[in-house]
Amino acid sequence: MLIFDDIKVEIESQGFKGTRLGTSPQKEKTVMFLESMRSTDTVLCPVCGDGVYIYENYHVNLKDMPLWKDVEHTCSCTIHRYRCNSCQETFTEDIPFKHPGTRITYRAANWIKGFLQQKVSIKAIQELTGIHWDTIRKVQREIMDTAIWEHEDALKKAGYKPRILAVDEFAIHKGHSYATCVMDPVRRSLPAAERPACAARGIVP
Numbered sequence: 001m002l003i004f005d006d007i008k009v010e011i012e013s014q015g016f017k018g019t020r021l022g023t024s025p026q027k028e029k030t031v032m033f034l035e036s037m038r039s040t041d042t043v044l045c046p047v048c049g050d051g052v053y054i055y056e057n058y059h060v061n062l063k064d065m066p067l068w069k070d071v072e073h074t075c076s077c078t079i080h081r082y083r084c085n086s087c088q089e090t091f092t093e094d095i096p097f098k099h100p101g102t103r104i105t106y107r108a109a110n111w112i113k114g115f116l117q118q119k120v121s122i123k124a125i126q127e128l129t130g131i132h133w134d135t136i137r138k139v140q141r142e143i144m145d146t147a148i149w150e151h152e153d154a155l156k157k158a159g160y161k162p163r164i165l166a167v168d169e170f171a172i173h174k175g176h177s178y179a180t181c182v183m184d185p186v187r188r189s190l191p192a193a194e195r196p197a198c199a200a201r202g203i204v205p
């Protein structure tokens with residue numbers, strides 16, 4: 001059987017090198033240490049296009065899928081901060097496996113999407129992965145937004161125009177404010193053409 005303490009790390013991927021796998025004293029957390037191997041010669045200033053130099057190292061922790069049940073797993077990434085030789089602009093290196101807008105890896109985000117598609121609850125996903133509730137909600141929102149925009153795009157391409165509109169109001173924030181909802185009762189959706197206009201008027205789809 002695979003014994004955790006015997007795992008030797010030899011990973012190179014997307015410009016990063018794995019240096020070691022750490023475990024917390026109570027063995028409830030594991031950390032994969034990754035270091036950027038990117039050569040400074042390949043980096044140019046985003047403002048003036050001149051060469052840059054590394055002026056400090058920067059650490060970013062990204063939650064990843066656990067390697068073991070009930071053991072949170074994190075990727076601790078050491079990346080570079082650069083300063084331009086000419087204009088002194090400073091900027092931080094991108095991490096190609098970081099899921100945008102979150103502190104989790106793409107791999108973790110894909111697992112979360114898979115769990116959600118299998119109708120696993122957010123609470124259960126949180127317990128399985130140790131990833132924060134808000135982050136899981138963010139990934140869920142991303143799935144819903146993609147589905148909505150794909151649906152609207154398909155309707156636009158098909159030249160669909162709603163003939164009947166239904167309007168309703170509902171309470172939000174425990175009845176302290178109200179929102180208006182405009183729907184297409186035939187398609188059971190908010191008409192695509194109305195969505196930006198609604199947003200501009202403060203109408204929540």
Ligand SMILES: [Zn+2]
Binds near residue numbers: 048050084086
């Ligand atoms: Zn510059």
